[in-house]
Amino acid sequence: MTLRDPRSAFVPGQWLGPVANGTGHTGTAVNPLVTTKAVGEKAAKVYPWMMAVKVNMPSRSTSPTVRVTRTNAGNLGEPSFFNDLNRIVHIHEFRFLAAPPSNIIDVNGMSFFDFDLARRFGVSIKHSDYDIVRDFLPLYAMATDNNVSSPILDSSLAFSLPTRYLNPASSAFQMRVRSEFASSSILATQNLGVALCGSDNHDTPYIITRSVAPSINGTVLAFNENTGGGPVKDLRISDINFNVSDIFDTPGTNYVWGLQNEVQFVPPEGPRWHAPNDWFPVAGITNQGSSFAAPTVAQGNKTNGFVHQNQVIHRPITPHVVTPRQQLDISLKCYQDASYTITGEQPTDVYVTPIWVIMIGTQEALV
Amino acid sequence: MTEYNYLPTIKRATLESVGYRRQAPVRALLDLGGNARTFLTDVSFFAMGVGNREGTNPLVRIGKWGQGLLTEAFYPLSLFNTKPRQEFGVWNFAKPYRLFPGERLSALVEYAEVGRGSPVTRDRTVPAVMFNAVRVVDKRPVLLYDNLDHRGVLGEGVRLAAEKLQCPADSPVDIYSVVAQPTTNVGGSVGDNYALEQLMIYGPDGRQWWDQKSWPCLFDPTGFIMDLNRPEWVLKPGESFFCEFLTDAASTDMTIVVRGQVEVSK
Numbered sequence A: 001m002t003l004r005d006p007r008s009a010f011v012p013g014q015w016l017g018p019v020a021n022g023t024g025h026t027g028t029a030v031n032p033l034v035t036t037k038a039v040g041e042k043a044a045k046v047y048p049w050m051m052a053v054k055v056n057m058p059s060r061s062t063s064p065t066v067r068v069t070r071t072n073a074g075n076l077g078e079p080s081f082f083n084d085l086n087r088i089v090h091i092h093e094f095r096f097l098a099a100p101p102s103n104i105i106d107v108n109g110m111s112f113f114d115f116d117l118a119r120r121f122g123v124s125i126k127h128s129d130y131d132i133v134r135d136f137l138p139l140y141a142m143a144t145d146n147n148v149s150s151p152i153l154d155s156s157l158a159f160s161l162p163t164r165y166l167n168p169a170s171s172a173f174q175m176r177v178r179s180e181f182a183s184s185s186i187l188a189t190q191n192l193g194v195a196l197c198g199s200d201n202h203d204t205p206y207i208i209t210r211s212v213a214p215s216i217n218g219t220v221l222a223f224n225e226n227t228g229g230g231p232v233k234d235l236r237i238s239d240i241n242f243n244v245s246d247i248f249d250t251p252g253t254n255y256v257w258g259l260q261n262e263v264q265f266v267p268p269e270g271p272r273w274h275a276p277n278d279w280f281p282v283a284g285i286t287n288q289g290s291s292f293a294a295p296t297v298a299q300g301n302k303t304n305g306f307v308h309q310n311q312v313i314h315r316p317i318t319p320h321v322v323t324p325r326q327q328l329d330i331s332l333k334c335y336q337d338a339s340y341t342i343t344g345e346q347p348t349d350v351y352v353t354p355i356w357v358i359m360i361g362t363q364e365a366l367v
Numbered sequence B: 001m002t003e004y005n006y007l008p009t010i011k012r013a014t015l016e017s018v019g020y021r022r023q024a025p026v027r028a029l030l031d032l033g034g035n036a037r038t039f040l041t042d043v044s045f046f047a048m049g050v051g052n053r054e055g056t057n058p059l060v061r062i063g064k065w066g067q068g069l070l071t072e073a074f075y076p077l078s079l080f081n082t083k084p085r086q087e088f089g090v091w092n093f094a095k096p097y098r099l100f101p102g103e104r105l106s107a108l109v110e111y112a113e114v115g116r117g118s119p120v121t122r123d124r125t126v127p128a129v130m131f132n133a134v135r136v137v138d139k140r141p142v143l144l145y146d147n148l149d150h151r152g153v154l155g156e157g158v159r160l161a162a163e164k165l166q167c168p169a170d171s172p173v174d175i176y177s178v179v180a181q182p183t184t185n186v187g188g189s190v191g192d193n194y195a196l197e198q199l200m201i202y203g204p205d206g207r208q209w210w211d212q213k214s215w216p217c218l219f220d221p222t223g224f225i226m227d228l229n230r231p232e233w234v235l236k237p238g239e240s241f242f243c244e245f246l247t248d249a250a251s252t253d254m255t256i257v258v259r260g261q262v263e264v265s266k
Helices: none
Strands: A046-057 A065-068 A087-098 A104-107 A121-127 A131-138 A159-167 A173-179 A192-199 A205-212 A219-223 A235-244 A256-266 A280-288 A311-314 A320-322 A327-334 A340-342 A353-365 B004-018 B026-030 B038-047 B059-065 B089-099 B106-115 B128-135 B141-147 B158-160 B173-180 B192-202 B224-227 B240-246 B251-265
Touching: A046 A065, A046 A159, A046 A280, A087 A121, A087 A159, A131 A327, A131 B128, A131 B141, A159 A192, A159 A353, A173 A192, A192 A219, A205 A219, A205 A235, A235 A256, A280 A353, A320 A327, A327 A353, B004 B026, B004 B089, B004 B240, B026 B251, B038 B089, B038 B240, B089 B251, B106 B128, B141 B173, B173 B192, B240 B251
Parallel strands: none
Antiparallel strands: A046 A353, A065 A327, A087 A311, A087 A320, A087 A353, A104 A340, A121 A131, A121 A327, A159 A235, A173 A219, A173 A256, A192 A205, A192 A235, A256 A280, B004 B251, B026 B240, B038 B224, B038 B251, B059 B240, B089 B173, B106 B158, B106 B192, B128 B141, B128 B173
16 A cells, blocks of 8 residues: 555545546646555546536516527527536536626516526426436525525625646636626726635645636636746635626616626646536626615625526535436426516517526546 | 434524513523434524614523523624525535435425515415435435425415425435525515415424424524534533523514424434
C-alpha cells in the first residue's frame, strides 16, 4: 500500500491527469501533486457537468404542456437530455428559473412580481429506467431548498459545483458572457462580476475574480491572475458566484426591467462541462419603475438576481445516475397562464415566458 | 442491536401575556417524545406586532427542562434567529424517517382564499405534497408525492393518498424532507393569496404526525426560526423543550412551534 500525502487525498473533481478519450481535453498542464495516486487505485476522473435548456411556455389554453427539448423547436423526437458522452452523469440538482424578458410590465394582467413560477407550472421528469415524477407535480412541491429572500438581495445566481474542479496554476479559466440588453440606450453600462471560489492545494481559501461589461454577442472573460495566463497557484473551484452592479431605470418611466445575462464555462482542463450551445442564465436584474408602489425588499427591489419566487431548486437526496445512452425526458405544464404583455404595445400582443431548466451534476469516466 | 426509526412530530404552544409581565415570565414546556429520545430540528417563535421597538419585542430564554436554561438572562427574539425565513414549505429532518415496502403516507391539505376579494377569474393553487427520499437497497433517489391536478379546491380538505405516496415494493425508503405549499403568496405582493388552512400528514398506520390540524404557519414559520439540529438539542427521555418569555407590552401572545423527531423501534 502506498501512503500518500494527506493533502493529495482524492478530492472528487480534481484533475488527475490527461484524459485520453478525445473528449476535448487540451492537456497542457499536469499537476504533480494530484496525479500521484496509489498503484491499483481507480482513476475516477470526476468533473462538473451541467445543462441548460430554455423553453418558451405558451398559454395554458393553447398548449398546456411543453416538452423540454434541446432545440426548443418542439422536436418531439428529442429527449431533454441524452447521454451521448462516454461518461456516467450524476445529476445532483435541478433548477427551474423564469426571468423576465426586457420591458415586462405585466404577466397575465398582473405585475411581474405576482409571477410565481412555483405555482404556475408543474413538471414531469422521466429517466430511462424509472419515473422521477410520473405525472405533473407543481414546482413548489419539488423544492428542496428554501429560497431565501433578503439574504441574497445583493448577490446573484451562484453555481455550487457538486464536485470541485482543479484549475491548475497558470491555466486560465475562461467564460463567455453575453447580455440580452447590453446596448440599450436607456440603461447605463452594467458590469458583471464573477468570482471563482475555492481553495488551494493546502485547503486555504482562494478566490479569483474578474469583471466585464458583457456585450450582446458575447465577451470572453479570462481569469488571468497574473500575466502567466491563469491563477498563480492551483485553484480547486467549489463555487462560481456572480454579481451585477445596480442599475436604475430612467426616472418617470413605467418599466419593470428584466435584464438577462448568460454565461458559458470554458475550463482549461478536462472535458467540457456542458454542450457547446448551452448558455446559463445568471444575474438577471429586476427593477421597478415609478408607476408602481415602491416594492418591498422581499419583492426584489434592485435585486441583482432573479426575483426569488421565480427559482425552484430540487436536490435529490442522492444523485440520479444517467449512464451512456440513457436519457431524461422533462415536460412542463401550465397551471396558470404565463403570457405577458409589453409596455407601449397593444395589450393584445401576448408573448410567451421563457423558462430555464438547468441540471447540475458531475461526469465521471467509465473505469 | 435495536434499530430505530424517527417519527416526525411537531408541538405548538401559545403563550398569553396579559398586562405587563416584566416580573412574571410566561413559561412553556414542549414535550415531543415523552419517554423516548427526541431529535429537535428547529423552533420558531411568532409574536403579534413584534418589531424592533424596545418594549414590544418579547425577551426569551430557552433550554431543556431538567437540564437548565441556555442562558440565565432573557434576550430579544431576533437574537435567536439562525435560519433564513422559508419561502417554500420545506421541512428538513434531522434523521431519516424510514418507510417500509407496502406502507403508504397520506396527507390532508386545505386552502382558503384570502387577499383579493374576487379572484374568480384566476387559477388556484394545486394542492400537493412531496417527500424527498432515497431507496435503501440501491441509494437511488425516489420521490413520494401526490397532487390534486385540477383547480378550484378551496375551503375543503383534500386527502392526498395516491399510490405515488407508497413505498416501493422492493426496498424501504428513507425520507429526508417533506414539502408542502406554504401559507400564502410569498414575497409580499398583492396577488391571489391562498392560505394553507390545514395540513396533516398521516403515517402508514393512519396516525397523525401531530395533534392540531389547523396550523396556518406549520411549514412556513413566519417569525424567528432557530436551528436546533445539533447533538446538544437531543432530548433524553423525560426532557422537554423549555421556553420563557417576558414582555413590556400590555398584551402579547407568542406562539412557539418546535419540530423534531421521536426515536422509536423499527
